Amino acid sequence: MIIAGIVAEYNPFHNGHSYQLEALRKQIHPDAVVVVMSGNFLQRGEPAIVSKWTRTQMALEAGVDLVVELPYVFAVGKADVFARGAVSILDRLGVNRLFFSSECGRIEPFFNSLSLIGHHKADYEAKLTESMAKGISYPNAHAAAYRFIAQNCEKELVDLSLPNNSLGFHYIKALHQLGSKMKPITIKRLQAEHNDQTFDNDAAIASASSIRLHLMSGEQTDSICNKLPGHVAEALVAAKTKIGYAGWERFFPFLKYQLLSSNAARLAQIYEMEEGIEHRLLECIRTASTFDAFIAAVKTKRYTWARLQRLAVHILTDTLKEEAKPLALSSDPGSTRLLGMNGKGQAYLADIRKSAAITVISKIRNHRSLLLNIDLKTAQVYDYLINTDHKPMRYTETSHPPIRYDETNRRLLNE
């Protein structure tokens, strides 16, 4: 059996993602496609524009067979934490092909780069430490160290300054670290890069971030809709009408309140709060009247924008070092929540459930763990902040059943 795995955020699902699924089917004819997807908060430290349930629905309607949740501690983690969590979950679910898009498009250079770093570990780390001591951010320090050891390498290497290459590299590294037998396969990403904000009205593919920017700024015009599968455009309209899109500007008053009501000692306990940056945050929040202005005020060359945004998410959700750090460093997530499945996904899950080296949670009430507590709490914060006027909701985070999709008749069986 060929079981393909994808790591995704689908924020929102768009034509680039459809293209990836299509390419996957053509290339490897999988028996099932499993996606591990971030929940309500994402790797770049942002609230997802619509909830994980709506995004799961989008994935199932696009042909994914099984969607499970990447727990918060990984989903809102640095690239290596994010990748290790995601790869570990797919591996434990019996996935044997790891499929990802990259600017590079071929897998060999990834292996070459991994082996290069492995062979020049001492030099690489010395350079990395040197740069970071100068106050340079980790990604830039890494890039400099990598350039240094790559100077005389004759094999083809992957350009790690490109965002999807870099993420892909972390998957390959995680596969290696975890001793996984999953085979990685990469295809070339079409056009728009991950965080490319340019937006071509007529093109069928744009980056998720440029699509979000257009969605948030107002009307759902044709130029956006032609970049999204029809069912996604419909789901977005429905979500927008019901409770609106989530985003930092909407959540900012609560972040600001949280910081104003806190103090340095209390903030120092927040996950990823390091080097006394809590003092800077407390200073900058006073006069900040928008989220972007706040992050811009805090920003120095030591911190990337994404790192500061992730920190802001941890503050917003009051996620503490003592609870999150040990979990994020573990290579065994222990469990993953089932977000949705179609008939094929359900059959696959039934096959592997007993033997899988991970618990797949369908009903929350039967489970409790430190990892799950964080997921539930952070999801509840998100759910409340997008619905502070208490519109009636069919499900709470704890009562929400997995989304079920009938792929034969193309219809959702719940929700």
Added chain:
Amino acid sequence: MIIAGIVAEYNPFHNGHSYQLEALRKQIHPDAVVVVMSGNFLQRGEPAIVSKWTRTQMALEAGVDLVVELPYVFAVGKADVFARGAVSILDRLGVNRLFFSSECGRIEPFFNSLSLIGHHKADYEAKLTESMAKGISYPNAHAAAYRFIAQNCEKELVDLSLPNNSLGFHYIKALHQLGSKMKPITIKRLQAEHNDQTFDNDAAIASASSIRLHLMSGEQTDSICNKLPGHVAEALVAAKTKIGYAGWERFFPFLKYQLLSSNAARLAQIYEMEEGIEHRLLECIRTASTFDAFIAAVKTKRYTWARLQRLAVHILTDTLKEEAKPLALSSDPGSTRLLGMNGKGQAYLADIRKSAAITVISKIRNHRSLLLNIDLKTAQVYDYLINTDHKPMRYTETSHPPIRYDETNRRLLNE
């Protein structure tokens, strides 16, 4: 010199307060009137309808000479903590007459009651403990114990089940505990009792709580305005137009968010969180969509409404046991912030400033203390929550100068 002191919240200042000042002048012809006033959060666990600066202005325009702030840990404290903090500050400011209104209206019964409890301490405390062990709230347990020891007393006692008598009793007790030489004087409160919600359209006096209820519910009609001095009605209109009234329903989304993002261990650190009630709060907040519904859901006979509301204020302001408790138990506040003064108040302050057994703070930037840190933080939370859309403000909490009032020409010199 006769220096009169009053403990007040002025939420808002109304005709009953004018009447009290008038009676004071007639009875004791004071050389100055000093008021110690709660800041932005009040003894019953509520945000003040308008900020302490606006309320100070109201007091000065009504003839008070000097207004200083009752720090948060006392202002949002149980009756005995509140009274001890307030009495201590007035005492240290050289006040020699403590003036308060009560349902009783004569001072002798207060002394009789204090001495009765002093003489039957063992019986009183045994009864108190017995009732509280049954899960009865402190005020009710106190009332039962008091009734028990009062049975055979032949002297006239004060009815401590009435709110202003009870507060007055705590002043008398504090005077005794602190060994203060201030002479207490009480006058009979007119008509409406402290928390009486009835509202007679034609009467000139109504309770502050019934006035607030009317103000919050909509228009500032004549029936409200005839219960307020003209300058107060004007100040309320101005505050309402600028940023609106503060109140729990407006702050509730932030309280709910704070609870949802917290957990039992973190909540257990909050000031006045006792007996595991944090678990009950976390359970009840999930489905609560208004502040009143939330408190009603949490309420048991063990907790009074006011105590739960104070706890909610401490949660909202993230005020911790370890910082607040030692300060609340101390009988020396150390400092008090100067909120406002007229010419006479300024002259009096100049006279006593050097000899006073308390620091009177005019400029925040020259001072820092644990007590002041709590005041600043809680005030900043209030200031932000009434202005989440960042309307430009002339002063911040730290830059705000004391309000100055020229009593001769009847005009405010700043603000």
